[in-house]
Amino acid sequence: MTLMPNETRRGFLGLIGAGLACAATPAWALDTGQAKALIQQSLDEVYAVINSGRPPAQMYREFEAIFARYADVDIIARSALGPAARAAAPAEFAAYKQAFQGYIGRKYGKRFREFIGSKIEVTGAKPVKSFFAVTSTAYLKGRSPMEVEWHVSDKSGKSRYFNIIIEGVNMLASERAEIGALLARRKGDLAGLTADLQQAG
Amino acid sequence: MSPWILLAASLGLAACSAQPPGQIADPLEPVNRRVHAFNKGVDTHLVKRVSGGTSGGGTGEAVQAIGNFGANLALPGKAVNHLLQGKPAPAVRTTFRFLVNSTLGLAGFLDPAGQDFALPEEDTDFGQTLAVWGVGEGAYLELPLIGPSSTRDAAGRVVDIVIDPMRGWLNRDQYLIGMGARVVSKAGERGRFSDSVDSVLYESADSYAQTRLIWSQHRRHELGQEGEAIDPYAE
Numbered sequence: 300m301t302l303m304p305n306e307t308r309r310g311f312l313g314l315i316g317a318g319l320a321c322a323a324t325p326a327w328a329l330d331t332g333q334a335k336a337l338i339q340q341s342l343d344e345v346y347a348v349i350n351s352g353r354p355p356a357q358m359y360r361e362f363e364a365i366f367a368r369y370a371d372v373d374i375i376a377r378s379a380l381g382p383a384a385r386a387a388a389p390a391e392f393a394a395y396k397q398a399f400q401g402y403i404g405r406k407y408g409k410r411f412r413e414f415i416g417s418k419i420e421v422t423g424a425k426p427v428k429s430f431f432a433v434t435s436t437a438y439l440k441g442r443s444p445m446e447v448e449w450h451v452s453d454k455s456g457k458s459r460y461f462n463i464i465i466e467g468v469n470m471l472a473s474e475r476a477e478i479g480a481l482l483a484r485r486k487g488d489l490a491g492l493t494a495d496l497q498q499a500g
Numbered sequence: 501m502s503p504w505i506l507l508a509a510s511l512g513l514a515a516c517s518a519q520p521p522g523q524i525a526d527p528l529e530p531v532n533r534r535v536h537a538f539n540k541g542v543d544t545h546l547v548k549r550v551s552g553g554t555s556g557g558g559t560g561e562a563v564q565a566i567g568n569f570g571a572n573l574a575l576p577g578k579a580v581n582h583l584l585q586g587k588p589a590p591a592v593r594t595t596f597r598f599l600v601n602s603t604l605g606l607a608g609f610l611d612p613a614g615q616d617f618a619l620p621e622e623d624t625d626f627g628q629t630l631a632v633w634g635v636g637e638g639a640y641l642e643l644p645l646i647g648p649s650s651t652r653d654a655a656g657r658v659v660d661i662v663i664d665p666m667r668g669w670l671n672r673d674q675y676l677i678g679m680g681a682r683v684v685s686k687a688g689e690r691g692r693f694s695d696s697v698d699s700v701l702y703e704s705a706d707s708y709a710q711t712r713l714i715w716s717q718h719r720r721h722e723l724g725q726e727g728e729a730i731d732p733y734a735e
Contacts, residue, residue: 409699429731443620467726469717477706480704
């Protein structure tokens with residue numbers, strides 16, 4: 300993988316940073332190559348955890364950390380919450396966002412068994428609207444290959460993905476419906492929703 | 501009933517409710533929610549228990565074989581739909597798949613067409629044919645025992661039964677055995693995808709809304725009618 304062009308090699312420190320450079324500090328505008336590399340890297344890390352054979356609870360925490368590193372958790376949590384996000388006090392929103400991040404790590408992490416012995420091949424990337432769509436194909440045991448699309452943006456100041464679309468099913472739309480239903484159940488009380496999310500997933 | 505009357509009815513149904521892309525029209529939500537609660541009860545008390553035992557070892561293989569048998573009998577109907585959609589190539593491949601699996605595949609219990617002849621199943625149905633003909637999806641429907649659908653796809657299901665060439669080639673008992681095999685195949689799928697189904701049905705705050713969203717988006721994807729991408733930064 301060529302995350303850093305040769306002319307910008309910065310010796311040993313640069314090499315140490317190379318692994319995170321794409322995710323954390325892009326010094327240039329996002330392009331298709333970098334969007335692909337970001338998804339490839341996050342997949343590599345996810346598979347390393349899946350294949351580690353660690354206890355599930357520990358794996359969920361590691362999935363959460365990977366999600367926090369490669370996804371724009373702020374915009375995902377904000378978008379999932381909808382209009383209530385604008386009305387929320389900063390501290391209240393921060394607590395919700397933290398709980399949301401853990402909930403995502405557990406909810407999707409729980410499905411790790413379906414991915415044992417599977418592989419996901421990153422196949423391409425193209426610009427869409429103001430962001431990039433990275434396409435990939437998931438080969439899971441006993442299933443026909445699935446199309447998985449990742450939406451990557453650098454609008455947050457860092458290159459991060461903010462949506463995953465699996466065979467047409469939009470995770471952001473799905474979480475909007477889910478968080479909306481949880482919030483309605485709490486009659487619009489964000490602190491109550493945050494407490495529920497700490498248990499959910 | 502003539503298929504053309506059904507067709508006219510389904511065109512009429514679907515035509516009366518056009519909605520913006522990305523939205524899901526659900527004017528029947530109160531009824532749909534009751535059907536969803538019923539379906540979920542059936543799943544909890546019956547399907548989950550039965551299919552739970554089908555996921556492992558020898559039983560799994562038997563269910564797979566019965567599922568293959570049922571799926572094979574559905575192929576002539578799919579070939580007809582491919583033709584109606586103006587796609588002769590998949591219609592021909594589907595026909596070859598049917599011939600290979602009905603003979604070498606021992607009446608369809610095995611799948612040599614998929615494994616040795618590169619003729620995988622190319623799924624389609626009359627709901628898709630209607631979509632190709634420009635009929636909109638209509639209103640969301642949750643059908644008892646069958647699950648999520650739309651007015652267009654529900655009408656398509658009825659037409660699929662009417663136009664199925666198998667009905668002319670098999671006697672009534674044989675046809676019912678074939679339908680039974682397809683039900684077993686669905687139960688087998690429920691077992692294989694139990695984690696996914698459980699997570700939607702039993703771990704969502706609103707399993708009706710999640711089912712509606714996931715089914716509708718997946719169906720549109722199958723039909724090549726993807727919605728607008730969400731850009732949360734622009735909101």
